[in-house]
Amino acid sequence: MITPNAKEIFRGYIKAKGLRHTWQRDTIIDAFLSAAGHLTVEELFQIVTRIHPGIGYATVHRNLNLIRECGLADEIKIGNEKTRFEPTCGRTHHDHLICLKCKCFIEVNNNQIEQLQERLAEANDFLPLRHKLEIYGLCKNCR
Amino acid sequence: MITPNAKEIFRGYIKAKGLRHTWQRDTIIDAFLSAAGHLTVEELFQIVTRIHPGIGYATVHRNLNLIRECGLADEIKIGNEKTRFEPTCGRTHHDHLICLKCKCFIEVNNNQIEQLQERLAEANDFLPLRHKLEIYGLCKNCR
DNA sequence: GTTGTTATTGATATTCATTATCAGTATAAT
DNA sequence: ATTATACTGATAATGAATATCAATAACAAC
Numbered sequence: 001m002i003t004p005n006a007k008e009i010f011r012g013y014i015k016a017k018g019l020r021h022t023w024q025r026d027t028i029i030d031a032f033l034s035a036a037g038h039l040t041v042e043e044l045f046q047i048v049t050r051i052h053p054g055i056g057y058a059t060v061h062r063n064l065n066l067i068r069e070c071g072l073a074d075e076i077k078i079g080n081e082k083t084r085f086e087p088t089c090g091r092t093h094h095d096h097l098i099c100l101k102c103k104c105f106i107e108v109n110n111n112q113i114e115q116l117q118e119r120l121a122e123a124n125d126f127l128p129l130r131h132k133l134e135i136y137g138l139c140k141n142c143r
Numbered sequence: 144m145i146t147p148n149a150k151e152i153f154r155g156y157i158k159a160k161g162l163r164h165t166w167q168r169d170t171i172i173d174a175f176l177s178a179a180g181h182l183t184v185e186e187l188f189q190i191v192t193r194i195h196p197g198i199g200y201a202t203v204h205r206n207l208n209l210i211r212e213c214g215l216a217d218e219i220k221i222g223n224e225k226t227r228f229e230p231t232c233g234r235t236h237h238d239h240l241i242c243l244k245c246k247c248f249i250e251v252n253n254n255q256i257e258q259l260q261e262r263l264a265e266a267n268d269f270l271p272l273r274h275k276l277e278i279y280g281l282c283k284n285c286r
Numbered sequence: 287g288t289t290g291t292t293a294t295t296g297a298t299a300t301t302c303a304t305t306a307t308c309a310g311t312a313t314a315a316t
Numbered sequence: 317a318t319t320a321t322a323c324t325g326a327t328a329a330t331g332a333a334t335a336t337c338a339a340t341a342a343c344a345a346c
Contacts, residue, residue, distance in 0.1 A: 083303080113263070126286075132275070
């Protein structure tokens with residue numbers, strides 16, 4: 001299976017909403033896609049600034065929201081920590097085991113759970129679009 | 144099965160932490176336990192104020208955190224909505240189907256999913272303590 | 287009961303992520 | 317080229333959550 005071109009998805013979303021293409025958006029989507037996952041707005045802003053000094057924090061924030069809206073990023077918010085954005089494209093959906101002590105997280109996946117969730121929604125006449133499963137506890141090193 | 148006395152749990156927690164008993168704490172835990180679930184700090188503050196005018200917002204907030212800490216409340220935070228606190232005592236754990244349009248939520252429960260989560264954690268050498276499963280989508284009326 | 291220590295309260299200030307504002311600029315259709 | 321309008325970047329505003337602090341209250345020790 002070929003990974004869909006994330007950048008194309010983003011540009012398509014922009015166009016479909018009647019928004020405009022700008023070099024800032026290009027820079028931001030490129031930086032986001034090539035960076036390691038789980039970035040905060042602040043962190044992406046730092047990266048983008050190194051490439052193109054002068055891009056505003058608000059611009060990065062706004063566009064990160066667009067990236068999330070078009071499905072290329074998931075939001076992870078743990079307690080009062082800053083929101084983090086993780087790329088979804090080319091990756092299967094996964095849930096998180098979050099350590100309450102060291103704040104690390106492990107990505108996990110279970111098809112059976114996914115299927116049960118579908119059925120659970122169905123049984124309640126609910127159309128499921130996305131979901132978030134977070135298991136909090138202690139990791140191998142902290143338990 | 145007899146529901147454990149939530150108020151005793153709270154008072155025990157206070158004592159165990161070397162904190163002190165106050166009439167404000169009593170008022171707040173009483174109001175919280177007798178209120179319908181899913182309250183925001185603001186809403187509980189309004190209720191408490193009606194019983195004892197003069198109790199400060201910060202006091203309600205602080206004590207709601209203690210109530211959460213001792214396991215009597217779960218936190219629900221949907222998007223940018225205000226954090227809500229829902230009583231856990233005397234109720235089985237449940238997950239949420241959250242409507243993206245009307246913001247309503249349906250409480251659901253599935254033992255099979257719970258069990259799979261346990262196993263998932265185990266497989267990763269992770270000690271699960273609590274978890275949060277939220278399925279976002281469209282409810283019966285909004286789909 | 288008195289005293290001393292210290293947690294608590296309530297009012298307010300602070301913090302901090304996120305969103306809104308807005309003038310100037312850039313984009314893209316005609 | 318013209319024109320309408322979305323975008324940017326700087327900054328202000330928002331708002332929930334937390335911190336601060338002086339006055340007060342709880343409670344253990346005596």
